[in-house]
Amino acid sequence: MRVGEHPLVTDEADGRGPRRRSPKCVRFVELSGGAMSALLDGDLSEAGRLAGVSLPECFVTGSARWLWRFRLDQMAADPGEARWMVRYAVVGDQGLVVGHAGFHGPPDAAGMVEIGYSVAPGFRRQGYARSSLTELLRRAAAEPAVTTVRATISPGNVASLATISGFGFVEVGEQWDEEDGREVVFDVPARPTVRRRTPPPCDCEELSVG
Template identity: 40%
Template sequence: MTVTIAQLPLPALRALADGDVAAARLATDVPLSDWLGTDDDCVSTWQRRAVQVAEDPEEAAWVTGVVLADGVPVGQAGFHEKPTEERTLEVGYKIDPDHRGRGLAKATLAFLLDRARATPEVDRVVASVGPWNTVSLHLVTSAGFVQVGEQIDEEDGLEHVFELNVS
């Protein structure tokens, strides 16, 4: 199984932010599942990313895209923003419930980490995970992330903050 992340053009991001998968399909050649435009968490992420890319087009290459497994859309993943001045990227990923339990989140995280390692401007990757999300907690710790603190996210509440040195 080959996992990749396909970035979306701004018109497709805007359409998904509106929950309009049909319009998003017209705006990109990236295969899209209905879940990407109907899941509340996905739509919320597309809304944030559409604003980011509209404000700074350089973000388009970094932010959330569509996870493709052998060309089939199975989730969304990417970085929260382009590399920061602190040489950091923060990962985010979500796999469609219909495709979970097949190692896709692990493969997606590995894809993101490979990209971070291949980027000279990046020294560390951050992952913020809710304490209730045992699957994701296991995933990041098994990938070598170490917990460095906690934070309160205005949408998700308490999160454990993990980081991984990739330089």
């Protein structure tokens, strides 16, 4: 299921400057239905007012607006699913928004939740994708109903595959997504019996996974 756009060329690749690799801690803040509705309408200013922060331009791209429509439909069908939905990822005391993250919905009958996260173009290759993934895994582990965390990634998305490396994900199959085509399915236990190794900063951070 599509959660953001595919990876784009970043600073080092197109010669605009050196790649930064320092990992950063992120915190998640709920993105309200009202803010998502404003984003769906392409009104970034109103969405930022409702969210109380300045939101990046990538929140009103075509693929992002597809996500807001999908999530709004989910919440309309079952308001209780809202707490599993999209959060914007914030760093620093000034509330700098570097992307968004969340689960595709509550755990299914087997206790599986699928993750999705997206890093804004100006903040890629700085460790935010791994920080977002770390926080999503922490939240999943704190939910008694969750037993498995899933990530689905297009096989050609080398950066996304590199990002999940070291977190214990195991390939379990493939699926066809109507938005992204063929995807490889990876699972990891929500509460592994062996402590996960904290992975080093990723050299090639992707825009999105999901």
